[in-house]
Amino acid sequence: MVCRQGQPLFGHDGAMNLLEDLKWRGLLAQSTDEKALLDALSKPITLYAGFDPTASSLHVGHLVVLVVLRRFQLAGHHPIALVGGATGLVGDPSGRNEERSLNTQDVVEEWVVRIREQVSQYLDFEAPTNPARVVNNLDWTAPMSAIEFLRDIGKHFSVNQMLAKESVSARLEAGGISYTEFSYQVLQSLDFLELFRRHNCTLQIGGSDQWGNIVTGLDLIRRVESGGAHAMTVPLLMKADGTKFGKTAGGSVWLDPAMTSPYAFFQYWLNTEDRDVINFLKVFSFLPKEDIEGIEKSHLENPGARTAHRTLARELTILVHGAQDCERVEAAARALFGQGDLNDLDEATLESALSEIPRASVANVGEIPSWVDLVVASGVVDSKSAARRIVREGGAYLNNVKITGEDFSPSPSDFFFGRFAILRKGKRDLVAVEVSKKH
RNA sequence: GGCGGGUUGCCCGAGCGGCCAAUGGGAGCGGACUGUAAAUCCGCCGGCUACGCCUUCCAAGGUUCGAAUCCUUGACCCGCCA
Known part of the structure; x- marks a missing residue:
């Protein structure tokens, strides 16, 4: 080696x-x-x-x-x-x-x-x-x-x-x-x-x-x-826009999986700006020069494919969290984010995908809190006011379907396998809602 | 130890008795356009049991019908002098 x-x-x-x-x-x-x-x-x-x-x-x-x-x-x-x-x-x-x-x-x-x-x-x-x-x-x-x-x-x-x-x-x-x-x-x-x-x-x-x-x-x-x-x-390291590298809205991107989940870590790199992505590959990855130059070429030809971003995210997640975690979070993103219908996911896939993202629990399908309350409970937004605003502005989704109405609550039929629902805030912030098992 | 200046929301920074939940910029958030990118444009940006209510402008007291704005004390920071 x-x-x-x-x-x-x-x-x-x-x-x-x-x-x-x-x-x-x-x-x-x-x-x-x-x-x-x-x-x-x-x-x-x-x-x-x-x-x-x-x-x-x-x-x-x-x-x-x-x-x-x-x-x-x-x-x-x-x-x-x-x-x-x-x-x-x-x-x-x-x-x-x-x-x-x-x-x-x-x-x-x-x-x-x-x-x-x-x-x-x-x-x-x-x-x-x-x-x-x-x-x-x-x-x-x-x-x-x-x-x-x-x-x-x-x-x-x-x-x-x-x-x-x-x-x-x-x-x-x-x-x-x-x-x-x-x-x-x-x-x-x-x-x-x-x-x-x-x-x-x-x-x-x-x-x-x-x-x-x-x-x-x-x-x-x-x-x-x-x-x-x-x-x-x-x-x-600076980003192309002149801002500090490694900071997100929530603060630093940590190496400790308890502080920045492997899912969030992977997403951080995947969302790198185009202008930075090759530079970051050079800095962080152990890929040899020829490989990176090849990636750069295909990135320039077809940036929409995001191969450079994907490579970067993978290399780094494997380095920091290991190959297994990388595979898990990538699969989770594919399942939740992909073009496919959520209905097509089997229970096990859905369960493991949801385990990677922020969550909120529901005691039973009989009494389901509102979308707003659930999103706040997950920690993805700080206050109900902010959550309401998001609904008002059209950035609130349940199972990939836009919802309206600040008091909207999911109904029992919205839960896949009677257990899971997926809330989304904006384009990419997902929240898993799980019905906790009855004691 | 003396004198002077300062402390405002995530950050910078206006406000200098009522029109202040508080100008403006940045960050952030949502939308449109895209590629889970950038740039651009539009909107939002204290909280809540929400067309109303509650808590904010270093802290504690005070003046006033009314204070972020005036007074007193304290804490911290800065400058000048010793």
Whole structure:
């Protein structure tokens, strides 16, 4: 699994292949001296990327870096995923114009556990020559005393330079920064130094907003260990319309299936704008260049077929949720969304399709709440006012048939197999209504 | 510690005693057109037991027939000075 046939892993050519591929995918934003990096990569190196526990799950934005880490592993290098048990307690000022509110230690601890699990999913720990590692920076930060920190680490930092960092200066402009967040770059630098010492880790990768923090680490390594190391960042992904990637009305698209269902996840990618779809395939998929170019060609010839979108959705859902889930949610979408008549679906198909989407339960067919109440109960809309508005505006459906009347309620005969009905809000938001079994 | 400015709905941002559930923009939502795309156009966009009622403009008090708008106190933010 480590390399594609015919591709030399190492040596100048191997390193070249890796870098050229990253460039072609648009994954190279900045790096330290490219020749030096190329030289370094001609032998297996150890590299790392850090992920701070700022929520109980990572989201699709993190996936860019995770996937790059994996690309490096596939090319034979040793990846380390660092979970920021320490840095997560402090808060990175990068890219924020406001101080973060601190999370409690308990909460961060819990998130560390979950994120550790998540990052592990994308790396191979069984690889015979280059197994992955996961580390937690709390392990070397927590035992350090304040005096040690100030004398051994702090002494190597110039406040002048720290202030000049974009992440800090932006905040000084915007209104201020606490000493806590100001110190973040020191902690991150310490991580790089520590991994350099422990594992001879000589490359850190991250989002381009991390460039400042990363090169500060390089300085520290140079000063303390006279060591040479490298840095590389991936661009912050933007959508063609200039908005942030990975956000929906409901917030982030999470990797945790409990937070973003595999169905919603698949739909997110399927609904990618045309202008972005090829770009996203390059960034996220492991499909080789030739395949993506082929997809691009057929996409341009017949965009309506949405093959590129479908490929993207599939690749990503398989990567994050596995092939089985992908198949399930795709089948569900086909069944519910397809041109076919809902009446043609058999009970088992319908049941499994409906299990993928938001739902509302009904006690028995004797007393069925209104369409409005059901949609609110499912969580798909926030208030009855909003649900009523949708009915009024002609966006309300029962079993693919438009309904009118704000007080409309489904009747018993609307339930397939006496158990299921499907509500739709607008073009693509579906709600399953299930009659719960009698006790 | 002193002086000045600020805190408005998801975000930005008007309003400066009644005409305010509160202008405008963005986001979002529905419709039309399409391809479960984009752009465009139209409509919506606090809640509810809904042509009426209820709760909002940092918090708590107060003035007034009446306050987001005035006063007092407090919290937080910003700027200048020490």
